[in-house]
Every structure is written in C-alpha cells, then in structure tokens.
Amino acid sequence: MDKLEKWLMEHAKPVKAEGINNMQRCQYQCQECKDTGWITIYKDGYEVMRKCRCCKIKRAKELAERSGISGEFRKKSFASFDTRGNPVLAGARNKAEGYVKNFAASRHGRHNSIMFCGQPGSGKTHLGTAICSSLMAMGVPAIYMPYRNAMTRVKQHIGDEAAYSKELGIYMDADVLYIDDMLKGRLTDTDVNVMYEIINYRYMNNLPLIISTEKDLEGLLLFDEATGSRIIEMCLDNIVWIESRELNYRMYKFVKGGA
Secondary structure: OOHHHHHHHHHOOOOOHHHHHHHHHHHOOOOOOOOOOEEEEEEOOEEEEEEOHHHHHHHHHHHHHHHOOHHHHHHOOOOOOOOOOOHHHHHHHHHHHHHHHOHHHHOOOOOOOEEEEEOOOOOHHHHHHHHHHHHHHOOOOEEEEEHHHHHHHHHHOOOOHHHHHHHHHHHHOOOEEEEEOOOOOOOOHHHHHHHHHHHHHHHHOOOOEEEEEOOOHHHHHHHOHHHHHHHHHHOOOOEEEEOOHHHOHHHHHHHHHHO
16 A cells, blocks of 8 residues: 555545435435335335336426427416416416416316417417426426327327327326317317317316317317317316407517518
8 A cells, every 4th residue: 555545544534424315315316216216105004116206207208308399398488478468368377377376276176177269379378388387397297289299199009909098098197188289170080089088088087187279169069079068067167268369479479570
C-alpha cells in the first residue's frame, strides 16, 4: 500500500446511513415501488403483490406518445386557453376546471364524465387535453383516443380476436378515457358496435369519460340510442355546448392576422 492509499484510508469519513438512504431515494423515479412496478399489500390477512399505479401512468404516457398528443400535454393548459373575452368560452373553461377540482368526489359516481360539443376550432380539444394534463399531474392515468385513428387501428384487428380484444381493452379499462373528435367522419355499423362495447363497459363500471365532438345530443342518439343515452347520462352534469361562428379559433387567428 503506497502512502497516498494509506492516507486516504486513515482520513476517510464514514458515510452516514441517512445519507445512503437519501441517495437511494433520489435514484428511484417511483418511491412507492422503487421502480419494480410492484408493491406489497395485505388483503384478508395475506401478503399479496399488486402492480404499482406508476405502471398505469407509464402506460398512459406511452399511448399518448403513440397517439401524437404527448407534446400537447405540455402545451395545452387552462392558463393558455384564450377565452378572447367571450362568456361562452370563459364558461366552458370554468366548467372544465370545476370538473378537475371535483374529480375525486365524482370519479366513481354515475355522472362522472364531461363532454364538449360544438363546432370545429372552438377549443374543445384544448379543454379536453387540459383536463387530461391536470389529471395526469394528480397521478390519475388518462388515455387519449383520437377517434378516427383509433377506430382505424381497432378495425384492422377485427379478424384477430386476441389482437382485437387487446386493442379494445386499452380504451375499455383506462382509468380515464378521453375520446377526441368522437364520431368524426363517415360512420359505419362497425363504428356503432365498437363504440357500444367501449361505452357500455365504462358505463357499467363507472369509468369516467372526457369527450369532444361536433355532434349535438340528438346526433349522438341518432348514431346509436343505446350508446348515446349512456354517454348523456354519464355526462349529465357536465355537457358543454360551444357554438357560434366567432368562436372558431382558427378563423379568429386568420382574421386577426390579416387585420
């Protein structure tokens, strides 16, 4: 042992256990499961393992990235929603913020969902995304379902029962499901069947929905009365209608830019 090594050994300070624990805590993204994805709970006197809630949040983020909404989660917020001094838009934002504020209390009830109806460009997607972003920040996994793209993927698996069930299960079992631009485009009998499966399952299990759609309530019922009536009941206290030409934000930006 040379002189330097001998000096280091003689003068080395012991690391306190508290310091080691703090270092270990800093290394984990999830302190609850220590990044294993599993936690131990006691049920009926037995020690059992269950998946940590961080797994659902990671899954939600993965699906958000797959859908292309991940960047929007960082951009779309209540603070960045421009009401343009319009009372209809201000009311819609207040309704969305109130939904988040009361989410914990209403989450498992019959009227636990919210729907934004109205014209394109009125901010429906912005508000729906802001709700999802807020819930994610609260630790509630929210799955984004861009209607037309998601329906295309689901339909591609109809001939494969296992793949179809897996794809559909993503939206059926989500803690919170955000269906954006619901019923957009040409609708078929397959759309009716798929949407009924998703909505009925969530209705029966009191799983919340966030919906943006250009359809009014009559349009939902004309699409399929069973599906539409369930959606209306789930969103009963939180149906927001946004309509009038001056509320089209994309046209507003165009006119403002050309002024």
